Amino acid sequence: RKxxxxxxxxxxxxxxxxxxxxxTYSNSASQSFFWYRQDCRKExxxxxxxxxxxxEDGRFTAQLNRASQYISLLIRDSKLSDSATYLCxxxxxxxxxxxxxxxxxxxxxxxxx
Amino acid sequence: xxxxxxxxxxxITKTGKRIMLECSxxxxxxxxxxxxxxxxxxxxxxxxxxxxxxINKGEISDGYSVSRQAQAKFSLSLESAIxxxxxxxxxxxxxxxxxxxxxFGPGTRLTVL
Numbered sequence: 001r002k003x004x005x006x007x008x009x010x011x012x013x014x015x016x017x018x019x020x021x022x023x024t025y026s027n028s029a030s031q032s033f034f035w036y037r038q039d040c041r042k043e044x045x046x047x048x049x050x051x052x053x054x055x056e057d058g059r060f061t062a063q064l065n066r067a068s069q070y071i072s073l074l075i076r077d078s079k080l081s082d083s084a085t086y087l088c089x090x091x092x093x094x095x096x097x098x099x100x101x102x103x104x105x106x107x108x109x110x111x112x113x
Numbered sequence: 114x115x116x117x118x119x120x121x122x123x124x125i126t127k128t129g130k131r132i133m134l135e136c137s138x139x140x141x142x143x144x145x146x147x148x149x150x151x152x153x154x155x156x157x158x159x160x161x162x163x164x165x166x167x168i169n170k171g172e173i174s175d176g177y178s179v180s181r182q183a184q185a186k187f188s189l190s191l192e193s194a195i196x197x198x199x200x201x202x203x204x205x206x207x208x209x210x211x212x213x214x215x216x217f218g219p220g221t222r223l224t225v226l
Contacts, residue, residue, distance in 0.1 A: 004155075032213045043203055043217035044156070087155065091213050100146075100171075101215060103155040 006088050009108035017078045021107050023071040023088030030090040035073050038085045078111045116140045117218035125224045132191045134221050136204030144207040145187040149200040194225040
């Protein structure tokens with residue numbers, strides 16, 4: 001079983017739709033949580049960090065449930081420019097491992113006109 | 114100019130050849146990482162370095178070696194390339210202080226024939 005697992009894609013949605021991505025992680029020692037965005041054939045870029053209290057950045061809302069080891073990303077009012085692969089990422093901060101990111105395989109989103 | 118650069122951006126080589134991929138950064142970060150990305154597998158950590166005297170293996174270091182020539186430079190070598198090393202390779206950097214965000218280079222697409 002992979003340490004970080006995401007919904008299989010692709011998600012094909014019309015402009016304006018609301019879409020939700022789910023992610024689960026298996027290591028309860030995971031300490032930090034993120035969503036990265038990766039455009040086709042380009043480098044991943046941080047979309048947002050995820051906090052236990054939930055956090056919002058414009059049309060994007062991230063939630064973390066530590067008890068269930070579950071992370072979500074909600075995108076409201078989808079735009080064509082949201083088309084990308086969304087990567088769920090966790091870190092484990094053992095001694096001398098600081099900042100090592102564990103990536104999910106990614107979920108592809110395609111927003112259509 | 115990009116903060117994290119990688120050279121070459123694309124490379125086609127033959128089985129058994131020695132290949133070096135180079136990464137440079139101007140962010141002043143002390144931590145640097147090498148990942149490979151294969152379709153459907155997400156990013157996997159090959160090696161990471163906390164400073165010029167600190168090199169650590171990641172999950173998939175077999176067949177690879179690295180050199181941290183300076184704080185700003187971290188190179189990845191394939192001593193004898195094989196076809197299953199065909200992948201997209203990313204270098205990333207992170208500050209040793211503050212948020213866990215990693216900044217990625219644009220990637221090197223390597224094909225081993």
